Each structure stands twice: as structure tokens, then as C-alpha cells.
Amino acid sequence: MNTAEKEFHPLSQQFSGGSIVLADYGFRSKDGVPENCKLCAKGTWNDRMSVEISFSLMTVICGLKRIHHRLQAYIQARLASVAALFNILMILFHLLHPDADPFQMSIAEFSL
Structure with a gap:
């Protein structure tokens, strides 16, 4: 937040x-x-x-905007669990809606 996007150039260069x-x-x-950065028009x-x-x-x-963990290990664990949850919900969505487009993403129905 409150950081110019160009400050992330060194980070993206690591993946060149x-x-x-x-x-x-x-x-x-x-x-x-960076050479591996592709600028995308709308x-x-x-x-x-x-x-x-x-x-x-x-x-x-x-609730990813409300992560208040103080240790890096806790943040990594939270993000890993969110990634696993996303994968599970996407599989479940396509099992419940077999006629849906394979690229369709809708997990809002699982929100409580």
C-alpha cells in the first residue's frame, strides 16, 4: 500500500x-x-x-485484507491454507456444476 508499482521491478526481475x-x-x-514484464492494455x-x-x-x-499476523511463518501458513481452500472449492464447484465452462470461477456460493 502507498507504494509505487515501479518499486516491484526488482522483484519481477528475479523471475526473468x-x-x-x-x-x-x-x-x-x-x-x-523488466524484460519479462508484459504491460497489458484493457x-x-x-x-x-x-x-x-x-x-x-x-x-x-x-478476509485476506485483515491479516494481522506478526510472524512470517503464520502469514505463510495462512496464505497456504487459502490456496488449498481455493483449489478445493474450485474442484467442488465443478463437481456440483458439471455443465459449467471449465474456466468459470464461482466460489461465492460457498461463502458463509
Whole structure:
């Protein structure tokens, strides 16, 4: 929060050669972007939107904006459990709705 997106360039450079980083135009800087960073105009690279939708769903259902753990191990455990929960709920969704598009994501029905 309250950090310019260009501050994450060194982090994305660590993955150069192994993966790409999909970002919006707020990620650009006057010094350029890392070579593995792909700037996406609205409506392109729909994979990026799938990731953003996944994060949005998990933020709402698992309360990811309210993580107040003080130790890194607890934060890692919380994020690992959220990832496992997401995978389980996606499998369950497609078992309950076999006619749904394989790329459809809806886990809101499991929110209590």
C-alpha cells in the first residue's frame, strides 16, 4: 500500500527467464520495465484477469485484507491454507456444476 508499482521491478526481475509478469500500465516507469514484464492494455492477456478475479474472490471469502499476523511463518501458513481452500472449492464447484465452462470461477456460493 502507498507504494509505487515501479518499486516491484526488482522483484519481477528475479523471475526473468522462468516466467512472465503481467501488469497494467501503472507498472511502467521512465527507466523502462523488466524484460519479462508484459504491460497489458484493457481486454488483453485475459489470464491476468483470471488471476485478479481469483484474488478478489479469496479476499472477500477469506478476509485476506485483515491479516494481522506478526510472524512470517503464520502469514505463510495462512496464505497456504487459502490456496488449498481455493483449489478445493474450485474442484467442488465443478463437481456440483458439471455443465459449467471449465474456466468459470464461482466460489461465492460457498461463502458463509
